[in-house]
Amino acid sequence: MNGGFLPVSRKEMKERGWDQVDFVYISGDAYVDHPSFGHAIITRLLESRGYRVGIIAQPDWKTPDSVTVFGEPRLGFLVSAGNMDSMVNHYSVSKKRRKTDAYTPGGVMGKRPDYACVVYGNLIRQTYKKTPVILGGIEASLRRMAHYDYWSDKLKRSLLLDSGADILSYGMGEHSIIEIAEALDAGIPVEEITYINGTVVKAKNLDSVYDAEILPSFEELKADRLTYARSFYTQYLNTDAFNGKRLVEPYSDYLYVVQNPPALPLTEIEMDDIYSLPYMRTYHPSYEALGGVPAISEIRFSLISNRGCFGGCSFCALTFHQGRIIQTRSHQSLLDEARQITKEKDFKGYIHDVGGPTANFRHPSCKKQLKYGVCKNRQCLFPAPCKNLNADHSDYVRLLKELRAIPKVKKVFIRSGIRFDYLLKEEDRTFLRELCEYHVSGQLKVAPEHVAAPVLSLMGKPEHKVYEQFTEEFYKMNKKIGKKQYLVPYLMSSHPGSTLKEAVELAEYCRDLGYMPEQVQDFYPTPSTLSTCMYYTGVDPRTMKPVYVPKSPHEKAMQRALIQYRNPELYDLVSEALHKAGRTDLIGFGPKCLIRPRKFADQKKNEREKNSSQKKKSIRNVHRKK
Template identity: 55%
Template sequence: MRNSFLPINRNDMDLRGWDHCDFVLISGDAYVDHPSFASAIISRTLESAGFKVGILAQPDWKDPEAFRQLGKPGLAFLVSPGNIDSMVSRYTVNRKIRHNDAYTPGGEGGKRPDRASIVYTSMARQAYKGVPVILGGLEASLRRLSHYDYWSDKVRRSVLLDSKADLLMYGMGEKSMLILADLLKKGIPMKGIRDVRGTVYAVNSQDQIPSDAIILPSFEEVSTNKKNYAESFLVQYQNTDPLVSKVLVEPCGTRFVVQNPPALPLNQEEMDQTYRLPYVRKSHPEYDEAGGIPALQEVEFSLVHNRGCYGGCNFCALTFHQGRIVSARSHDSVISEAQKLIEDPGFKGYIHDVGGPTANFRKPSCPNQLVRGACQDRQCLTPEPCQNLEVDHRDYLSLLRKLRKLKGIKKVFIRSGIRFDYLLQDRDETFFKELCEHHISGQLKVAPEHTSPRVLELMNKQKHPVYRKFMKRYSEINQEIKKKQFMVPYFISSHPGSLLKDGIALAEFMKETGFVPDQVQDFYPTPGTVSTCMYYTGINPITGETVPVVTKERDKRLQRALLQFNKAENYKLVKEALLLEKRSDLIGSGPKCLIPSYPGGAISRKSVTSKRNHQQKRSKKSNRFIKGS
């Protein structure tokens, strides 16, 4: 039987002979039945266990009737604001409304509300009183306890309390969801579900708190004292591993928010089962007229082979969501999915990515992680690679070779992030060489993020000389295989700890290497990251040290302009920044100067423009090549 979409209206339910749904999943994204979309994974997981699941995708949040389209769910509403935080979907880092939304038909903006977790839960309550509401998705996961909210510039309490949902699921939810569904099917009331891993609930009495729980500072304490906030965050950060984490309790007014330990990561068999489910792998046909879903175009012909990341970047929320223990699918599972791509009429022979959070991780960093959990007091890769780190690309390379040999495959690309510091630790360069020879479409995207030793330390990134070493070896290998391929590095401006002098040093590095980015990402303080804690408190929660933070828009603009010093519209800002730091030596016509003495003046730009123009041409060719045209 050909795969079919899950019901989105009563007609779909009638065709299946359903008089009700067990679960109605309310999603802030359009309905895309593809394993890169969390709502698809959860709904198909429930379906595989025999539950009837309907989808309400981007319902009109101002109309209670929109939440009654599938009738009253027999067990619960499931609320997921979407693949990313609804506030990030709606607003830029400058707090301006975005005009586009990649998870909406035709990329149209404005189809989901601010703080969708709260709004959708409220509307579900209005639609059918008494029906349990379970909150999940990335937004809920990272807002499960008190958190700094950048958009209102204040600390907000747990979204479980603000939304008035019955229960919150955090992290990767397949295991938690199946346990919850089974308990609800058995008639267990929501108030009786208290010990499911990966869930958060609220109680009214201290007597209802588990005896072995860690009591965090209260919401009132963390919302009025930044030191308390940083200390509470550190305890949460140290309790993200499923093997060693304790129950955490956060008092809030007269209530107590209780966080159970994270769900255990999926083993290989369970990972394979998740990706074996009968996904249609398309967006719902009702979106075709609007032009489909842009976010699907990025992943439709890509393969996810792993979960979790022990890279530990402080600006990334993966530690709080997927965790540091890496799980991977079997080769047979990934190859089976590749065969489905080959059979797709729209497939042109190019697999766009074989990746995940970090593409070149295929197993836990060391055997100890599976026995004792990830270390609470140290990182796997920084400031120096741990002596217990197992560096081995052979399994990943074997998988890529198998995919390359499949009939119907022209190219297998890797677009996910490569940890180049991990790659350099591998004494066997076979993977590095085959990466350059077979898996790059003219340019390799990497994330050195900065050059300042202090900023990199606060980011928990590798030292800058490591990136220079990688650049050199990457260039040498490409010369050996007679290919002209480039690197596209990502940098973040205005990260906590980054001063104006650091932005200037980064601009000097760009001038030296001949690369100036077309787009620059300002640090975006989203919930659930160490860097966001630094941004709000001015304290590094790991060390307790004070961190300088750029919060004023003018100061951010100066740092951002430095990273695009060659743009005419940035001239005044760059000059202002250089003069403030007494770096007039970088103004003029010399080979190291960033800007000329006056707008439109002469400057030695050969190192930037010649390489960059050639790289842009290569990039355009690569994009056409990937699309198969």
């Protein structure tokens, strides 16, 4: 096995003594050889099995020659939009173009196309008509079947069809990519590789498709949003590797999209093997002159300890992508990587995170899951924790202690988020004490998301009283150990189910807390989440009951402004929202009021502008005297 980065040019391929690569990996991200990047894991895994892989990162999609760097690969092209859906990467929730891209050298925006998988797939097909093309990554995973696309406000076909690809690998992809590679290497035509779990394929007929559930056709889904809601929920119930069914989505009498059951979760040994591959742990040196790749700073000194999430938040796509069964690395694997991190020249003694989708999930939520899978019609934590829930944090506590004991490690932080309702199910509060005493950097970010019961229920989040209990216990623990640390709650506006009434309730909570967030996250309808299905269809697909959906930009602006009611620039929006909600009792001078009456507010605004003007004038005079 060669050391160093994988080849990114024909010259580097030749330097390795190769005349041809087995696979060309095309990515919407810059080439960062670190296990937090999907392209690094898949390419290193293939390399470990003896395959020759070349990487084309961020090709110029306007130039067909950009995908011919290595010539035709022996086995196929692998295509990914990158670590993010390309549309989320490019646009804010208000559909405004973002100014920077953390996954591009120098943070430059515009180095990947919109709908990157579709564009890259068709770009390949312009030159290589028959070469196998396999899609992977989160964009492909979450768009594998018919899906609502927020940016075009349309129901779109499976990405497999629009991209011209042959196979779509969904989920994290380690199992399926090796099976695909071995099948291609054995000479099996790509159109016959239809049987691999964790993949989506095309079929001209269903003669060889067995044990499948037939979903409504794409035409039926387009014609009726309620039909789409039912179809989506069927997909949602079949995301488990142990009990998920094969699903078929018809597009015509001679075209079907077949989703095979999910791939099995990785074992601890498999996870350890994945993270012990010879990553360079940084971006390709060719990016140095451009300023490097900003995203590396977020993960360079962090450890991924788990995958999967049984939290069940409706607005999160992890159920679709990583599944609900927790997969973990061994302590030894994590300690080895931590020691490797301490040897890096810029390491200052701080491990920034030890976690994953949810940091304090270190084992499956109950014992039966690795034999029977997760419950189809029940969540582990919602609406209340299951009686079979195993909330033991002892393994995580032990891991954190071992990491703290490594020479050169000053502090180990937990930043990837904890599930507070899960924490509260541990009876002795050992983890809470460890968390407060050793792993908080003054502020702990948590995600209650909202306070209103109707919204929390649709979000799949615990009742607000659970968060209040956690808040009380957090501050009590900090007082006990003699520390002053604070909670920073993440709050979301405009989620399905939130009317102005619920938005006002959230604003009152911020008032009582004495907290005004600098930034508020509007609900973002990303592909293949329960919440996005609610947004598109107007019903909760779990119950088929109608759901109020705030869609107009103006109403969304009002809901967001209510949470930031102290900002004088948002006065008009807050005032309008309070009038529309019938809550003018919150306009006045009382301690519970959110804003002052207009005349007084204008007077205060004029005073601020006058003071600001005088301050600027004073500064100019000082400069003149100098």
